[in-house]
Amino acid sequence: MDYSGIFTYMYSEIALIGVIVAALLYDLAAGEKGRRFFHHAVCVLMLLFIAGTVVPYHKETAGIFGGMYIYSPVGSIVKSILAIGTLIVFLQAEPWLRREDTRFKRGEFYVLVLSTLLGMDFMISAGHFMMFFLGLELASVPMACLVAFDKYKGNSAEAGAKYILSALFASGLMLYGISFLYGTTGTLYFEDMPAGLTGSPLQILSLVFFFVGLGFKLSLVPFHLWTADTYQGAPTAVTSYLSVISKGAAAFALMVILVKVFAPMTEYWQLMLYIVIVLSITVANIFAIRQKNLKRFLAFSSISQAGYIMLAVISGTPYGMTSLIFYVLVYMAANLAAFGVIGTIEQHTHGKVSMDDYNGLYSTNPKLAVTMTLALFSLAGIPPFAGFFSKFFIFAAAFEEGFHVLVFIALINTVISLYYYLLVVKAMFINRNDSPVATFRSDGSTRLGLVLCLAGVLALGIVSSIFDGINLYAFGM
Amino acid sequence: MNILSLFPAIPLLMMLGLWISRNIKQIHTVMVTGASALLALSIALVFMYLGMRADGQAAGMLLTDSIMWYSPLNIQYSVGVDGISVAMLLLSAIIVFTGTFASWKMKDGAKEFFMWFCLLSVGVFGFFISTDLFTMFMFYEVALIPMYLLIGVWGTGRKEYSAMKLTLMLMGGSALILIGILGIYFGSGATTMDITEIAAMDNIPLSMQRVWFPIVFIGFGVLGALFPFHTWSPDGHASAPTAVSMLHAGVLMKLGGYGCFRIAMYLLPDAAQELSWIFIILTAISVVYGAFSACVQTDLKYINAYSSVSHCGLVLFAILMMNTTATTGAVLQMLSHGLMTALFFALIGMIYGRTHTRDIRELSGLMRIMPFLSVCYVIAGLANLGLPGLSGFVAEMTIFNGAFMVHDTFHRVVTIIACTSIVITAVYILRLIGKILYGTCSNPEHLKLTDATWDERLAVVVLIAAIAGLGLAPMWMSDMISESVLPLISHILN
Numbered sequence: 001m002d003y004s005g006i007f008t009y010m011y012s013e014i015a016l017i018g019v020i021v022a023a024l025l026y027d028l029a030a031g032e033k034g035r036r037f038f039h040h041a042v043c044v045l046m047l048l049f050i051a052g053t054v055v056p057y058h059k060e061t062a063g064i065f066g067g068m069y070i071y072s073p074v075g076s077i078v079k080s081i082l083a084i085g086t087l088i089v090f091l092q093a094e095p096w097l098r099r100e101d102t103r104f105k106r107g108e109f110y111v112l113v114l115s116t117l118l119g120m121d122f123m124i125s126a127g128h129f130m131m132f133f134l135g136l137e138l139a140s141v142p143m144a145c146l147v148a149f150d151k152y153k154g155n156s157a158e159a160g161a162k163y164i165l166s167a168l169f170a171s172g173l174m175l176y177g178i179s180f181l182y183g184t185t186g187t188l189y190f191e192d193m194p195a196g197l198t199g200s201p202l203q204i205l206s207l208v209f210f211f212v213g214l215g216f217k218l219s220l221v222p223f224h225l226w227t228a229d230t231y232q233g234a235p236t237a238v239t240s241y242l243s244v245i246s247k248g249a250a251a252f253a254l255m256v257i258l259v260k261v262f263a264p265m266t267e268y269w270q271l272m273l274y275i276v277i278v279l280s281i282t283v284a285n286i287f288a289i290r291q292k293n294l295k296r297f298l299a300f301s302s303i304s305q306a307g308y309i310m311l312a313v314i315s316g317t318p319y320g321m322t323s324l325i326f327y328v329l330v331y332m333a334a335n336l337a338a339f340g341v342i343g344t345i346e347q348h349t350h351g352k353v354s355m356d357d358y359n360g361l362y363s364t365n366p367k368l369a370v371t372m373t374l375a376l377f378s379l380a381g382i383p384p385f386a387g388f389f390s391k392f393f394i395f396a397a398a399f400e401e402g403f404h405v406l407v408f409i410a411l412i413n414t415v416i417s418l419y420y421y422l423l424v425v426k427a428m429f430i431n432r433n434d435s436p437v438a439t440f441r442s443d444g445s446t447r448l449g450l451v452l453c454l455a456g457v458l459a460l461g462i463v464s465s466i467f468d469g470i471n472l473y474a475f476g477m
Numbered sequence: 478m479n480i481l482s483l484f485p486a487i488p489l490l491m492m493l494g495l496w497i498s499r500n501i502k503q504i505h506t507v508m509v510t511g512a513s514a515l516l517a518l519s520i521a522l523v524f525m526y527l528g529m530r531a532d533g534q535a536a537g538m539l540l541t542d543s544i545m546w547y548s549p550l551n552i553q554y555s556v557g558v559d560g561i562s563v564a565m566l567l568l569s570a571i572i573v574f575t576g577t578f579a580s581w582k583m584k585d586g587a588k589e590f591f592m593w594f595c596l597l598s599v600g601v602f603g604f605f606i607s608t609d610l611f612t613m614f615m616f617y618e619v620a621l622i623p624m625y626l627l628i629g630v631w632g633t634g635r636k637e638y639s640a641m642k643l644t645l646m647l648m649g650g651s652a653l654i655l656i657g658i659l660g661i662y663f664g665s666g667a668t669t670m671d672i673t674e675i676a677a678m679d680n681i682p683l684s685m686q687r688v689w690f691p692i693v694f695i696g697f698g699v700l701g702a703l704f705p706f707h708t709w710s711p712d713g714h715a716s717a718p719t720a721v722s723m724l725h726a727g728v729l730m731k732l733g734g735y736g737c738f739r740i741a742m743y744l745l746p747d748a749a750q751e752l753s754w755i756f757i758i759l760t761a762i763s764v765v766y767g768a769f770s771a772c773v774q775t776d777l778k779y780i781n782a783y784s785s786v787s788h789c790g791l792v793l794f795a796i797l798m799m800n801t802t803a804t805t806g807a808v809l810q811m812l813s814h815g816l817m818t819a820l821f822f823a824l825i826g827m828i829y830g831r832t833h834t835r836d837i838r839e840l841s842g843l844m845r846i847m848p849f850l851s852v853c854y855v856i857a858g859l860a861n862l863g864l865p866g867l868s869g870f871v872a873e874m875t876i877f878n879g880a881f882m883v884h885d886t887f888h889r890v891v892t893i894i895a896c897t898s899i900v901i902t903a904v905y906i907l908r909l910i911g912k913i914l915y916g917t918c919s920n921p922e923h924l925k926l927t928d929a930t931w932d933e934r935l936a937v938v939v940l941i942a943a944i945a946g947l948g949l950a951p952m953w954m955s956d957m958i959s960e961s962v963l964p965l966i967s968h969i970l971n
Contacts, residue, residue: 319549382622383615389547392611392655396550399659400667407659411652418648422625422641430629430637464547471549 005064009071012053012079013121019045020114027107035106039094039445042110046087054080056473063127067189070127073473078252078325079121085245085332086117091449092340093237095347095442102150109149112142113241120249124256129178129188132253133171136213139246140167147234147242159233166226170216177209190261197264204268210257211272217250218306219299221279228287231299236346236353239295240339243302248328251306255313255324266316273314278409280307285416289423294342294353297420298335301379304417305331308394311410315397322471323393329466330378330390333456337375340450341368344442352437355424360433365440369428371450376421378457381414386460393467479542480522481556484566484602485616487515488573488595495592504587511595512574515602519570526563527957537673537964538608550662551669552611560961561739561808564954565605565731568815571943572727573598576720578936579823582830583631583718590631593623594720601728605735610658610670617654617736620729621647624713624721632716643713646706650699654736657693660685661744675744676968686748693741694749694756701733702789703756704763711770714782719826722778726785727819731811734792738804738965742796746969753797754887760797761891763790768901772908777828777835780909781821784861787898788814794895795876798888801966803879805959806872812954813860813868813947820857820940824850827933831926837909842918847928851914853937858906860944863899868947873899875955 007014023042030038056076063070090110097106119138126132144167148160182188184203185196197203215223231239258269281304288300309331312324345361345368346353362369378387391414399407442450460466491511498504529539543555558566576594583590600620607613621644628640662670664681681689699706710730714722742749767787774780788810795807827850828843829835844851860867863874880892918924929937947954 322549377622383618388615388618393550395655396659396662399656400663404656404660408656411656412649415645415649415652419641419645422644425626426629426637426641429626467547468549 003064005062009058009062009064010069010125011057012076013118013125015049015052016083016114016118016121019049020111020118023107023110023114027111035103038106038110039090039097043087043090043445046083046090050080050083050087053083063191067191068128068131069122069125070190071125074321074325074470075124075252075256077470077473078124078248078328081325081329081332082117082120082245082249085248085336086113086241088332088336088340088449088452089113089237089241089245091445091452092240092336092343094445095344096235096237099347101152105149109146112146115142116140116146117245120245123249123253126253127190129181129190132257133175133178136174136217137171139249140171140217143167143242143246146238147230149235149238153233155229155233156235157233159230162226162233163230166216170213170223173209174213177206177213180206180209190257193261194263197262199265199268203265207262207265207268208272211254211269214250214254215276218247218254218309219303220276220306220310221283221303224280224284224303227303228296228299231302232293232295236295236339236343239298240336240343243298243339244332244335247302247306247309248332251309251313251324251328255316255321258313259316259321270314270316273310274403274406277307277310277314277406280304280310281410281413285413285420288417288420291420292355294355294358294424297355297424298338298342301417301420302335304413305335305379308391308410311398311403311406312394314403314406315401317397317401319400319471320394320397322467323390323397325470326460326467327390327394329470330386330456330460333453333460334375334378334385334387337371337450337453337457338379340446340453341372341375344368344446344450345437348440348442349437355427357437358424358427359431360436361428364436364438368442371454372428373425374454374457376424380418380421382418384462385457387457389461389467479540479556480518480525481540481542481558481606483518484515484606485599487511487518488598488602492592492595492599495588495595498588501587504591505581508577508591512570512577515570515598516574519567522558523563523567523957526558526560527953530957530960537961541608543609543671546612550611551667553609553671554612555609555671556606557608557673558606560957560959561735562605564808564812564958565728565735566602568731568812569598569601569605569728571939572724572815572819575819575823575936575939576723578932579723579826580718580720581932586630590627590718593627594724597623597627597721597724597729601724601732604732608672610662610672610675610740612670613672613736613740614651614654614658617732618648618651620732621651624717624725624729627721628713628717631718631721633718634716635712636716639709639712639716643709646709647700650696650706653692653696653699654740657689657696657741660689660692661740664689672739672744679746679968681745683747686745687751690741690745690748690752691755693745694737697733697736697741698756698793699733701730701737701793702763702767702786703733703793704759704766704786704790707763707767707786710786711779711782714785714822715776715778719822722822722826723819726782726822727815730785730789731792731815734789734796734807734811737793738796738807742799742969743965746971749969750799753799757794757797757888757891760790760794761895763787764794764895764898765901768898768905772901772905775837777825777837777909777913778822780837780905781818781825784821784902784905785814785818787902788818788861791873791876791895791898794891795880798880798883799966799969800879800882801959801963802882803876804962804966805955806875806877806879808958808962809868809875809947809951809955810872813872813944816868816940816944816947817857817860820853820937820944821861823933823936823940824854824857827929828854832920832923837912839920840913840923841916841920842914843923844914846918846923846926849929849934850937853941854914855910856941856944858910860948862903862906866945866948868944868951871948871951871955
């Protein structure tokens with residue numbers, strides 16, 4: 001077997017493993033003094049990693065390990081988007097990690113987050129269902145530790161338990177589905193699978209089971225029940241990571257597998273997705289209206305956003321793939337900005353995350369209020385912010401394939417979602433408050449993270465070259 | 478850079494200038510400079526446009542320019558103007574200019590107020606210069622969202638309710654427009670988003686047009702106060718601060734009429750001919766219902782808001798008649814209504830700023846106390862009810878004349894019904910003027926009030942000059958408009 005391809009095509013994973021090992025060694029070797037620079041060291045390492053891998057090295061698709069691992073330029077782009085998001089999460093996690101009760105375990109935070117990122121990378125590049133499953137588990141298990149990171153806090157521990165139990169159940173179902181696939185087709189390679197797929201009842205069942213596993217990761221309705229509690233209980237930095245990075249990776253992997261592997265069963269998965277999209281968008285929007293806790297609120301918002309992402313998946317076209325990646329990128333900028341604001345306010349006010357606490361925020365912290373507003377406008381799809389463009393493109397992708405009614409339902413839902421996003425804006429700008437959040441200055445690292453997100457929200461839509469760049473590679477799907 | 482791109486660029490620069498302004502003086506400087514530049518630019522554009530037409534340039538759109546934006550979908554930033562859009566740009570620039578002076582005394586958060594105000598103008602100007610469906614729709618939405626905060630933060634009365642209602646209803650409308658745009662784009666073969674090119678191809682199947690036409694027409698109709706989707710308008714206008722009411726009723730509602738004509742009818746002509754009767758009935762209801770509603774209101778702003786529903790209904794009514802005369806009248810009515818409703822809202826804001834009430838039962842005898850404002854109010858009222866010599870007469874005369882040209886019983890009957898609104902308008906305007914301006918003032922507090930200050934006078938005089946100008950010399954404007962309307966109408970009819 002030829003192993004020379006490992007370094008040529010697996011460069012991103014190898015480099016990421018390097019970063020993980022470096023972080024681990026730093027954690028072991030550095031004393032109390034050296035740990036003060038841990039944050040900087042990790043951020044610089046991540047920056048180097050991103051700089052080295054952001055542009056795909058190869059323009060062709062290539063399989064190594066006998067097709068277990070498949071390098072594709074478009075996958076490589078998704079990986080770099082996820083890495084950028086992770087860097088922003090690291091920047092925003094800093095004030096929380098510096099606290100007395102988490103300071104000593106910050107090394108674990110970095111290693112665990114990067115391990116899940118590695119898992120996602122393998123999931124994205126998988127060419128075999130076992131490889132895919134390994135990546136998925138590598139992304140799920142450390143995630144449960146992260147959710148329960150504040151382990152002495154009741155709801156963080158509870159969130160961790162809920163997450164791991166649901167994740168295991170979903171994984172179990174998925175494995176069961178994969179076993180059916182192996183039984184009916186005799187292979188687990190993505191490449192060979194379509195030839196054996198006939199749409200027999202057993203295969204439909206396995207498609208459903210497989211979808212449940214990823215539907216859980218994406219927190220689509222009806223697999224969303226863990227989402228609100230986990231998002232609320234987990235530390236805010238972890239929540240933002242969970243809501244964006246984990247979701248983006250799963251959405252991309254789902255699209256690749258549905259389009260490539262389940263191509264002979266397109267009508268089945270399109271029907272399945274149709275129902276799930278309508279449910280996700282509508283149910284999540286209706287629940288979001290009533291939320292008072294902002295983390296729960298964003299949990300439901302992210303469920304409905306996942307529903308929108310599925311509009312790109314259902315199209316199944318290369319153009320749909322471009323709009324999916326673009327949507328994930330834009331959603332990342334906006335959602336990380338929103339969670340960044342929530343996180344920094346939570347840190348400076350000892351845990352205020354209720355919408356009522358945000359009343360009158362503009363009078364005391366105008367910059368944070370404006371950042372939050374722009375992020376929410378982008379999530380709601382208001383121009384000239386990036387969310388408008390990404391929404392338009394996924395609508396166009398689904399519309400092109402004839403899902404007119406579905407797009408219409410999704411559009412009506414954007415109006416509902418605008419209502420609840422505006423409730424937050426109203427709280428910050430219009431509502432009066434006798435004791436608003438005191439004026440404070442967030443630390444440099446958080447601000448840098450927010451500025452990066454804000455630049456994304458403002459520029460990603462107007463500057464079309466990013467979309468064009470993604471588009472250039474998406475045809476290599 | 479194309480001269481047209483300056484229209485959205487100047488308000489953007491103004492936002493930048495406001496951002497770095499430190500005190501109210503600098504804010505005023507930025508606003509006056511920018512607004513005057515816009516006004517000068519729009520007047521220059523009118524002459525430039527007329528000059529180019531006189532030189533014999535016969536293309537549908539002049540001063541065109543386009544830059545590829547998103548090539549996978551053929552989305553371009555493309556601009557161009559014809560007589561209709563030139564008129565609308567002039568109107569918008571006048572309203573922005575006078576709106577600045579009408580909110581001269583804004584104290585709380587003037588900087589933020591004017592920044593949102595400028596963003597609103599970016600959207601408005603961008604909408605009128607765009608000739609690309611996507612770009613146009615983007616600017617359309619840019620113009621909608623600042624309204625939420627402008628009304629919610631700086632408004633009066635039930636502002637939070639009104640702001641939310643207005644935003645959600647208009648966004649609901651824009652959701653319909655978006656799906657309509659996708660329908661038009663993919664229906665015409667997904668090759669271009671350019672309005673002129675789509676119209677030239679004219680290849681959308683009738684079965685699809687029947688679906689998309691009502692959707693797009695209602696989508697824009699929400700903003701054009703089409704019955705029964707007008708309910709955001711009275712609440713929104715009543716709660717909005719003065720300058721926002723002016724810009725919203727004066728310009729933003731015209732986006733609805735303009736979009737209905739330029740996108741719904743021009744791009745989906747076959748369905749427009751087939752289904753126009755439904756919307757003619759709805760707009761006729763708007764016209765009459767709005768006028769009757771205005772009769773029974775007691776809040777000055779509500780009266781004017783319902784009057785706007787009636788007059789904007791007339792705009793949609795006229796374009797659905799699908800002949801050059803009526804449609805030219807529609808564009809004139811957009812201009813005329815924009816100017817006089819802005820004048821009304823400016824005056825109401827000035828009166829409210831002094832008396833702190835808009836309830837007509839508590840106001841009387843204002844003519845003695847503030848003669849300047851009162852006389853201007855009378856002029857606005859007379860323009861509204863269509864006195865010859867003022868703009869309202871020209872517009873409504875052209876509309877009803879054009880509408881009556883359509884030779885069948887249905888159209889003639891609805892035209893006659895719509896005509897009754899002229900009488901009803903006279904009822905509420907004259908009743909209002911008699912009640913609040915004449916008689917004796919019963920409230921001793923009101924006797925101490927002062928008349929208009931220089932900034933208010935400037936805003937009002939500019940608007941009155943424009944109204945009288947349009948009323949006394951309508952030909953140069955109506956010629957410019959009808960020349961551009963003609964090819965559009967003949968496209969719709971063929």
